Amino acid sequence: MASARQHTGQAADPSTPARPTGRDVARHAGVSQATVSLVLGGKWQGRVSSRTAETVRAAAEDLRYRPNLAARHLRLGRTRTALLVVPALSNDFFSRVHAGAARVAREHDLGLVLYPSPEGIAPAPDPFESTPATLDGVIASSMAPEALAALHGDLPLVMLDSDPAGTRAAATVNPDIADGMRRVAEHLLALGHRRIAHVSASVGSWTFHHRARALAQALAGTSASLVCTERSALTVAGGLRAATRALATDPRPSALVCDDDLLAAGACKAARRHGYRIPQDVSVTGFDDLDLATALEPELTTVRLPAEEVGATGMRALIGVLEGRQPDTALLPVALARRGSTGPAAGQRSPGAETG
Amino acid sequence: MASARQHTGQAADPSTPARPTGRDVARHAGVSQATVSLVLGGKWQGRVSSRTAETVRAAAEDLRYRPNLAARHLRLGRTRTALLVVPALSNDFFSRVHAGAARVAREHDLGLVLYPSPEGIAPAPDPFESTPATLDGVIASSMAPEALAALHGDLPLVMLDSDPAGTRAAATVNPDIADGMRRVAEHLLALGHRRIAHVSASVGSWTFHHRARALAQALAGTSASLVCTERSALTVAGGLRAATRALATDPRPSALVCDDDLLAAGACKAARRHGYRIPQDVSVTGFDDLDLATALEPELTTVRLPAEEVGATGMRALIGVLEGRQPDTALLPVALARRGSTGPAAGQRSPGAETG
DNA sequence: CTGAAAGCGCTAACAA
DNA sequence: TTGTTAGCGCTTTCAG
Secondary structure, eight states: OGGGGTTSOOOOOTTSOOOOOHHHHHHHHTSOHHHHHHHHTTOOTTTSOHHHHHHHHHHHHHHTOOOOHHHHHHHHSOOOEEEEEESOSSOHHHHHHHHHHHHHHHHTTOEEEEEEOOTTSSSOOOHHHHOOSOOSEEEEESOOGGGGTTSOTTSOEEEESSOSSSSOOSEEEEEOHHHHHHHHHHHHHHTTOOEEEEEEEOOOSHHHHHHHHHHHHHHTTSSOEEEEEEEEOSSHHHHHHHHHHHHTSSSOOSEEEESSHHHHHHHHHHHHHTTOOTTTTOEEEOSBOOHHHHHSSSOOBEEEOOHHHHHHHHHHHHHHHHTTOOOOOEEEOOEEEOOTTOOOOOOOSSTTOOOO | OGGGGTTSOOOOOTTSOOOOOHHHHHHHHTSOHHHHHHHHTTOOTTTSOHHHHHHHHHHHHHHTOOOOHHHHHHHHSOOOEEEEEESOSSOHHHHHHHHHHHHHHHHTTOEEEEEEOOTTSSSOOOHHHHOOSOOSEEEEESOOGGGGTTSOTTSOEEEESSOSSSSOOSEEEEEOHHHHHHHHHHHHHHTTOOEEEEEEEOOOSHHHHHHHHHHHHHHTTSSOEEEEEEEEOSSHHHHHHHHHHHHTSSSOOSEEEESSHHHHHHHHHHHHHTTOOTTTTOEEEOSBOOTHHHHSSSOOBEEEOOHHHHHHHHHHHHHHHHTTOOOOOEEEOOEEEOOTTOOOOOOOSSTTOOOO
16 A cells, blocks of 8 residues: 555655665665664673674674664663763762763663753753653752652662661762861861851752751860851852851851851851951861862862762662662761861960860 | 564563653553644644544653654654754853854754853764754854864754854854954053053953954054063963963053953962052953853953853854755844943053154 | 554565 | 664644
8 A cells, every 4th residue: 555654644755865764775685684783782792793793893883873762761661861860060079979970871781861950940940851862860969858749759869978877769879077077076176276166158058058058066165166157059148148258256256167168158258258267367267179279279178079089989879779689878978178268266266265 | 472572672662651652642642643743743634633632641640751863763763952052051152152042943843952162172072972862953162173074964953152164154143352352452442551451361262362463463553562472272271370471571561461360360469469559550351251250350341242142143053054044143242341340541651662 | 523544765584 | 604674752734
C-alpha cells in the first residue's frame, strides 16, 4: 500500500536532508541494521568479523552517523543521565561541585544535566516539568527540603551539603561544616577574641542552620561569648546591613563570623564605613572560600570546602545506587584558610570581660 | 505465542513497579490509548467529550502518570530542547545570560540544558558526546570559535557575545562592547587621565579582541595615550601580575583599564601593593559589572552588560530559527556604572605630556 | 466522539 | 558470523 508513510504525519522536507539512521549505515555497508548496532555499540567481539566491523565503522563515519538517543533511551528504558540541582549558578561552590560530579560522570559514561533552581522563584517549580531529558537519578546540593518537594518520588536521590537525617535520600555527602565552624571559633579564640558576632544567612537550607548551631556549640563553655546574631539575605548588600547592626552592639564585637564569603564581603564594607580597620580593629571570617575571598583586601580568613570532592563523591554515590549497591553517607574534611582578615584582638576596650 | 515478551530482554523486576504508561491510563479510564494521548496533549477540543477527558485526567492523576519523553521525542523527531554552551559557570554574566534564556524558554515550553565547557580542558570535547539529550538547537556564549568546532554542523546555532561575521551562526546577539569601552575611555578622559594602561585578557574569544580594539580606537586621536597593554589569564591573580607590570611603566599610567572585573580586582590589589591609593593615585576600571564589582572597596567603575537581555534575545532568535524565520543580529545597549574606583587624575607627575 | 494501527530508530533475543 | 524480528511508549491518521 502506498499509504504506508502517510500515517506518520511527517512532511517530507527536502530542505533538511534527513539525518542518517542505522539502516542507512547498514545499507551503505551492505550489512544488516542489527550488525550496525552491535559494531557501534562495541559488542561485536566474537559476533562480527573484524573486517565487517571496519566496513560498518567506515560507513558510519562516511554518513556522519549519530545514533538517535531518543530511540536508544526508549529501547533501554534508561538514559544514563543524572540531574544536578543547585540553588544558584554564579557561586564557585556549586560550579566546583558540578565540576567534580561532571568528571566522575564522564568517567562512567554518564550524562549530567545541571538544573539551577530559578533564583527568586521559591520554591522551585517542578524541575521535571522543565527538564527535557528523562532521568535516571538526581543529585541535589544545598537545597531547602521544600524546594525538592516536587521531586519525583521514585528517582534515586543523593543529597549534598544537606541534612543527613530525615530525608528520603539514598545517600548524603557533606563537607564537615561543624568542624569548619569549630576551626573558625578556635582560631578567633586563639587570637584573643572574646566578643563575637554572627552574621548569619537567612536561608532555609540545612547547611546554614548547621553553621549557626556549630558556632554556638564551639563557643559554649569557652571564655568567649556570642554577643549577637544578625540574619541577612545571602548577598553582599545584606551582609553589609547585618554587620552594621552587629557593630552597633555596645561594647562592640571584636570579630564578625559570617556564614558565607558574600556576607563577609559585606561585613568588611560595614566595618570600614564605621571607620574600623580590618583586622586591627575588627576581624572578619567567611565560609566557603569562594574566589571572592582572595579578591578582597585584606583576603578573607575562611573555611575551604572540598567542593569538587563533594560533587565527585556524590556522583559516585549515585552511581552506586543505580547499580544496586547501598552507599553510605560521607563526611569530607574541610580546612581553615588563615588570611589577612583576622588578627589579634588587641584594642579591646573592656579587657577583663569574662573570666570563666 | 507466549514468547511475545521474552524478546525484549527486560527482566521483570518486581521491586520497581513499572512506571505507568499511556496504556495503563487508558485501561484505568476505560478508553483507548489514543484518547489518552489526545487529552493529555491538550488536543482533544472537539474530538473527545469533556466528560471522557475528565475521566482520563483523573486516571492519569491517579496513577501518577508521567509521559515517557524518550518515546515522545522519538515519535516527534524533535525534543523541544536547546543547549546553552558557556565557557564558565561561576560568573554572573553567564548565570544572568542563562536566566534570561531560561525564562524565554519556559515561556515557549522549551527545555534548556546548560553546558559549561570544561574549564582548563581546551578545546572543549564534543559537547554532544556528553550531552544526554537530543537537541533542536544550540546557543553559545562568548566561546572561542575553535571550541565550537565539534559542533554538529546541521543544528541551528545562535551565538552570543561573539563575532557577528564569518561564523555559521543563524544569528548573533551582542552587547555593544565597543560602546562600553568608548564610555570607559571618555569617562577617564573627562577625569583628566592621559596615560592609560590596558590590562587585557589572554583569552581567544571575540569579545576580548573586540574590547582591545575598541579601547585603542576610542583613545586614537585624543590627547591620551595607551602606554602599555599587559595580557593575563582571566583571574584575579593574573590581573594582579599584569597590573604590577603595567604600574612599573615609567612614567606610570594614571588609569588601568581592565578587560573584566576579575582583572580589575587584581589590578586593585596590585595598586595597593605599590602603595597607591584608589582612586587618588590610580584609577581602575572593570568590565561586565559582576557582583564582585560592588563587593570590592572602592566599588568598581565598570561596564554593565545587559546579560539577561542577551540571553533572552538569543533564545528568541533561536526560537525564530526553529520556526523557520530568519532572525537578524542584535546589538544591545550597555551602560557605564560610575563608582569609586575612578577619580580625577590629580597627582600626575608629568603634567604637560602630550598636547595633541 | 472513539478505537485501531502504524511507525519513529534503536537493541537484543533468536534463527539461520 | 550474520540476518530477522519484536517491541520500547508515544502521536497521529484514518476508519468506524
